[in-house]
Amino acid sequence: xxxxxxxxxxxxxxxxxDENKHSLVLDIKAExxxxxxxxxxxxxxxxxxxxxxxxxxxxxxxxxxxxxxxMVVTIEGERANEHPKRYxxxxxxxxxxxxxxQADVQRALELSRDKYCSVLSTLQIPPEIKFELITE
Amino acid sequence: xxxxxxxxxxxxxxxxxDENKHSLVLDIKAExxxxxxxxxxxxxxxxxxxxxxxxxxxxxxxxxxxxxxxMVVTIEGERANEHPKRYxxxxxxxxxxxxxxQADVQRALELSRDKYCSVLSTLQIPPEIKFELITE
Numbered sequence: 001x002x003x004x005x006x007x008x009x010x011x012x013x014x015x016x017x018d019e020n021k022h023s024l025v026l027d028i029k030a031e032x033x034x035x036x037x038x039x040x041x042x043x044x045x046x047x048x049x050x051x052x053x054x055x056x057x058x059x060x061x062x063x064x065x066x067x068x069x070x071m072v073v074t075i076e077g078e079r080a081n082e083h084p085k086r087y088x089x090x091x092x093x094x095x096x097x098x099x100x101x102q103a104d105v106q107r108a109l110e111l112s113r114d115k116y117c118s119v120l121s122t123l124q125i126p127p128e129i130k131f132e133l134i135t136e
Numbered sequence: 137x138x139x140x141x142x143x144x145x146x147x148x149x150x151x152x153x154d155e156n157k158h159s160l161v162l163d164i165k166a167e168x169x170x171x172x173x174x175x176x177x178x179x180x181x182x183x184x185x186x187x188x189x190x191x192x193x194x195x196x197x198x199x200x201x202x203x204x205x206x207m208v209v210t211i212e213g214e215r216a217n218e219h220p221k222r223y224x225x226x227x228x229x230x231x232x233x234x235x236x237x238q239a240d241v242q243r244a245l246e247l248s249r250d251k252y253c254s255v256l257s258t259l260q261i262p263p264e265i266k267f268e269l270i271t272e
Contacts, residue, residue: 041187052179086257
């Protein structure tokens with residue numbers, strides 16, 4: 001079981017805590033009513049997906065003892081024009097230093113994509129989502 | 137178009153940047169090889185969903201001029217036992233101060249759920265996901 005908690009600060013800002021006492025602030029862009037003091041929720045689904053696959057890949061490449069020195073993963077998401085403006089297309093670009101064989105990176109990517117990445121799998125097979133309202 | 141970038145630091149740690157210069161560190165639990173210095177990617181999909189709906193709801197309740205003083209949203213996710221350990225069930229618990237009518241919170245929840253929340257919609261209709269490998 002994974003668990004996170006969001007607490008409203010003010011305006012459209014929330015502070016997030018995970019179970020290991022990490023914190024971050026959520027906010028949104030000024031043009032849609034926020035104050036831009038933190039990550040937008042809609043960006044964090046890209047971070048979650050990219051992070052899941054990037055960590056899988058580093059872990060796999062390290063076990064293979066390849067000469068990994070740099071990895072930069074860029075995640076771009078295109079959204080529908082109409083509400084709810086869901087992501088229709090997501091592209092991950094994975095850049096590594098030239099000493100790493102692309103065949104090794106490709107294999108690590110495939111292992112994450114086809115076997116290990118929980119976030120990718122969640123995006124492929126919709127989870128059941130429930131809501132509960134509670135009064136203080 | 138939304139865009140984020142993840143840069144490998146060391147071990148299983150990445151630093152994330154969005155387009156507005158917000159940063160956060162990704163890491164994983166010690167028991168699975170990390171050093172616990174930052175949010176786990178798998179938790180951030182819960183943050184993204186909870187944050188998207190929480191911000192929608194606050195925005196809707198503020199426009200309605202209800203007496204909102206506190207909101208805490210807890211998001212719990214159950215995962216499959218086998219790799220890729222996708223989320224099978226996600227539960228959002230939304231707690232507000234007692235002065236707020238539950239009918240108003242329910243209506244705000246329904247508007248986010250059925251009309252506005254990009255992240256929920258992305259979890260309901262799988263996006264197309266592509267990969268590109270790049271050598272430095």
